[in-house]
Amino acid sequence: MSKIIKVLLNLALYSGILYIGIIILSKVFDIGTKRFLVFDEKKKKVASIGFLIFTGLIPVFLSKNTYALRTSILVLIYIVLALSLNFVLGFAGQLSMGHAAFYAVGAYTTAILTVNYNVPFWISLIFSALVAAIFGLLLGIPTLRLKGDYLAITTIGFGEILRLILINWTSFTRGPAGIPGIPSPTIFGYTINTNTGYFYILYILALITIFISHRLLNSRLGRGLIAIKDDEVAAEAMGINPTFLKILAFVLGAAIAGIVGGIFASFIHYVNPDNFTYMESVVILTMVVLGGVGSIPGVIVGATVLAILPEALRGISTYRYAIYGILLAMMMIVRPQGIISMASLKGGGGNENSRSQSSN
Amino acid sequence: MFMEQLSNGIALGSIYALTAIGFTMVYGIIRLINFAHGDLYMIGAFLTYTGLTLFNMPIVPSFLFGMVGAAAFGIAIAKFAYSPVFKAPRINLFLSAIGIAIFLENFAMLIWGPETQSFPSVINNKVYSFIGIRISSLQLIILGSTIVLVGILTYVVQYTKLGRAMRCVSQDMDVSKLMGINTDRIVYLTFALGSGLGAAAGTLVGMYYKAVYPMMGFVPGLKAFIAAVIGGIGSIPGAMLGGLIMGISESLGAAYISSGYRDAIAFIILIIILLLKPEGLLGKGIKEKI
Numbered sequence: 001m002s003k004i005i006k007v008l009l010n011l012a013l014y015s016g017i018l019y020i021g022i023i024i025l026s027k028v029f030d031i032g033t034k035r036f037l038v039f040d041e042k043k044k045k046v047a048s049i050g051f052l053i054f055t056g057l058i059p060v061f062l063s064k065n066t067y068a069l070r071t072s073i074l075v076l077i078y079i080v081l082a083l084s085l086n087f088v089l090g091f092a093g094q095l096s097m098g099h100a101a102f103y104a105v106g107a108y109t110t111a112i113l114t115v116n117y118n119v120p121f122w123i124s125l126i127f128s129a130l131v132a133a134i135f136g137l138l139l140g141i142p143t144l145r146l147k148g149d150y151l152a153i154t155t156i157g158f159g160e161i162l163r164l165i166l167i168n169w170t171s172f173t174r175g176p177a178g179i180p181g182i183p184s185p186t187i188f189g190y191t192i193n194t195n196t197g198y199f200y201i202l203y204i205l206a207l208i209t210i211f212i213s214h215r216l217l218n219s220r221l222g223r224g225l226i227a228i229k230d231d232e233v234a235a236e237a238m239g240i241n242p243t244f245l246k247i248l249a250f251v252l253g254a255a256i257a258g259i260v261g262g263i264f265a266s267f268i269h270y271v272n273p274d275n276f277t278y279m280e281s282v283v284i285l286t287m288v289v290l291g292g293v294g295s296i297p298g299v300i301v302g303a304t305v306l307a308i309l310p311e312a313l314r315g316i317s318t319y320r321y322a323i324y325g326i327l328l329a330m331m332m333i334v335r336p337q338g339i340i341s342m343a344s345l346k347g348g349g350g351n352e353n354s355r356s357q358s359s360n
Numbered sequence: 361m362f363m364e365q366l367s368n369g370i371a372l373g374s375i376y377a378l379t380a381i382g383f384t385m386v387y388g389i390i391r392l393i394n395f396a397h398g399d400l401y402m403i404g405a406f407l408t409y410t411g412l413t414l415f416n417m418p419i420v421p422s423f424l425f426g427m428v429g430a431a432a433f434g435i436a437i438a439k440f441a442y443s444p445v446f447k448a449p450r451i452n453l454f455l456s457a458i459g460i461a462i463f464l465e466n467f468a469m470l471i472w473g474p475e476t477q478s479f480p481s482v483i484n485n486k487v488y489s490f491i492g493i494r495i496s497s498l499q500l501i502i503l504g505s506t507i508v509l510v511g512i513l514t515y516v517v518q519y520t521k522l523g524r525a526m527r528c529v530s531q532d533m534d535v536s537k538l539m540g541i542n543t544d545r546i547v548y549l550t551f552a553l554g555s556g557l558g559a560a561a562g563t564l565v566g567m568y569y570k571a572v573y574p575m576m577g578f579v580p581g582l583k584a585f586i587a588a589v590i591g592g593i594g595s596i597p598g599a600m601l602g603g604l605i606m607g608i609s610e611s612l613g614a615a616y617i618s619s620g621y622r623d624a625i626a627f628i629i630l631i632i633i634l635l636l637k638p639e640g641l642l643g644k645g646i647k648e649k650i
Binding site for chain 1: 465623
């Protein structure tokens with residue numbers, strides 16, 4: 001009985017801290033976004049370049065601290081994964097909950113090609129992207145018929161079936177034992193096997209993904225996707241082809257998740273079906289929603305916060321996932337639009353009132 | 361062999377049916393995939409277990425204790441985690457439910473410990489066989505309690521004022537409010553009923569496999585959704601039918617195809633149903649209005 005009371009008291013304490021944390025974080029980012037938006041073009045450029053240089057130098061600051069450096073590599077992996085899901089969820093508005101499946105396909109493609117067939121890493125990475133894209137196409141086709149909840153559960157099913165195949169097809173994937181000994185990549189004869197090397201590979205991949213997201217969002221295709229998200233029927237009436245664009249979003253998201261899967265496999269030198277469970281998909285989904293669906297800086301912040309959180313909570317490890325659950329529910333109640341919402345980036349301030357005021 | 365798998369499948373199917381009914385009721389009212397439903401099923405099983413081992417109660421009061429306790433949990437979740445998000449975009453409600461599911465799993469780990477607890481055997485399990493069919497008394501109890509609970513539920517939904525209000529709210533919440541129905545109360549009561557049924561299913565599973573553990577609700581929670589979709593979401597007889605179809609096809613599939621793909625069978629049925637008849641076997645198709 002005293003144990004139950006102790007658990008409840010602890011949970012109440014942590015929830016209180018979380019609540020205050022969310023409020024403070026929201027305020028900080030609100031003010032930050034507003035400040036950033038009034039900058040002129042030149043200042044924005046300077047700020048972005050400064051940020052890029054700062055983040056690019058992280059391995060230099062952390063060169064002594066291997067644990068922190070590995071954590072920052074994981075953060076980058078999750079940033080790319082969350083951005084790739086953002087194509088499907090943020091741009092096209094399709095709720096996909098099987099994103100870890102594409103990540104798994106990419107990781108296993110690289111693992112099997114490099115270990116069993118001695119294919120060079122970079123070529124197998126291209127195959128990872130291709131195979132994941134084909135799976136994205138396979139999953140994209142049923143979305144023509146399904147919406148919302150049905151789509152969500154079908155994608156969960158897709159992820160689970162894939163994981164069961166990875167476990168049961170032992171002659172090809174070695175089943176639950178996993179595939180060890182995935183080699184490190186080489187560039188011009190140098191083998192990249194340090195954390196710093198992986199950091200920069202992923203850093204470049206993250207920059208490319210951000211660039212693609214940014215360009216896509218402001219292009220004809222991206223606007224078509226946003227139109228589908230807002231109202232599919234109206235978009236179709238305006239001459240947009242929803243089928244094509246939705247599949248495109250799935251394929252693009254899947255291909256990027258496949259590439260990062262391949263790099264992940266090489267980074268930890270080992271793949272195993274347990275790395276790609278349903279929880280993994282939920283974590284990626286949470287990153288996107290927590291950061292702000294569709295908003296690129298939001299998704300980056302969401303991925304960073306949620307990738308660091310489990311590490312930061314190691315001290316109270318038994319309460320870790322309970323707190324994670326509370327955070328998720330509380331965030332949805334306190335700040336449903338995400339940390340940096342798409343609306344706030346357009347200068348709308350994030351709520352209806354201020355938007356109508358600014359338009360007047 | 362076939363008959364044995366069939367009776368096994370029917371027992372399993374009636375448990376799925378109980379879980380799916382609770383699920384489909386909640387979906388019918390607030391259009392939410394209640395990801396926490398499977399975890400309420402687990403909480404119910406653990407509460408019954410606590411009633412049996414800690415308070416030394418006999419099985420029937422423990423069973424009721426589990427159901428009522430899970431119903432209380434269901435109401436609390438609806439009040440604190442779901443109703444503040446009703447007006448937000450759908451995905452927020454969805455993620456709130458996932459958050460609660462993760463929380464409940466870990467809450468159970470904190471209180472009861474992460475390891476599997478063996479459920480005390482409360483019933484003297486005899487195996488009856490007649491005309492070549494072998495059926496155990498546990499399977500009969502599962503079938504019997506399912507029939508009784510579904511009977512009570514059907515009576516409540518079809519013939520009482522509360523049931524009429526519930527059917528109203530599931531058709532149109534705003535209009536029901538205008539007609540003087542206290543919709544908040546109906547939502548909470550639906551959660552209570554659904555969670556109670558889920559808890560009953562969880563306890564029956566605990567009795568059947570003689571084990572309870574914090575993650576026991578996750579896969580059944582997903583399967584309950586699938587069973588509800590197969591039968592037509594929002595329809596109680598549909599959920600019953602869907603649950604039975606799934607239980608039988610799963611135990612036959614595990615026996616004759618491959619036991620490794622046991623959990624995949626449910627998803628394959630789901631995908632086939634969604635492609636052929638998206639509104640489910642007993643569901644009514646709704647045309648989208650522009």
